[in-house]
Amino acid sequence: MSSCLAKSINEYFSLEGGVMPELKSLASCFPVADIAQTLRWYEEHLGFTGYGYPPDELYTFGIMIRDDIEIMLQRIGDYQKPDLYDLRDGGGVWDAYIRMQGIKEFYETVKNQVEIMKPLEKAFYGAWQFEVRDLNGYVIVFSEPA
């Protein structure tokens, strides 16, 4: 944990001058045992386009892209994601939260194809959302502001 004496990044840039770097985008990264199978699942059910590396061998890395978002996959041979879903009071434990538009149409197209942890409903903070568990056990929330 940080100590109280640590210099904050805002202090650093105000003392040293210079432009605060801009954080442009973020990709979630999931360790998985089988990258090729994961790419196929995301392509088939969630409309991603996937790329595996190295291209001609057993993939050790993958990138999946759709619209403005990216998910990266890293291979761990016999990886099994721990199931944390029920460890939290008052709601499940999530791995990624995807903001989107057109969630009602999207829910209709995926609800009979994938494992739905929570059906489409309006959360108390106003967003429409539903929860999917992927083939490796990652819990993904899809959300659209009401």
Next chain:
Amino acid sequence: MDKMPEYASIVPVFSVADVGATMNWYQTHLGFASEPFPAQEPYLFAILFRDHIEIMLQRVENYQKPETYGVRAGGVWDAYIRLSQVKELYDAIKDEVTIIKPLRQQPYGAWEFEVKDPNGYVLVFSEVNQ
């Protein structure tokens, strides 16, 4: 006819034992603002945000993230963040945070460094030079 479904952004969600301490670390070292829920401690949830990116925290009591970094050649990451001026960010934080891999150029061209946050989540900061 409603809008065509379109994904707008992805937010990684980290399970942590102490949401407030994690918020402070991200504020101090990486300049993230935060919106916790509820408004008073102990927080159950928080959204951290800066520029174009967000990270969510969910409180899981006594949670300890399993250590997986060494299980894969090349490390195991939790979030990959693209930015401008990666060298400036590196210089600003390298003596204040746990650096897993120092700033270096990868074979695929990106300049990257890796930070471990106080809960063990590994963040990669990356810039592709023109």
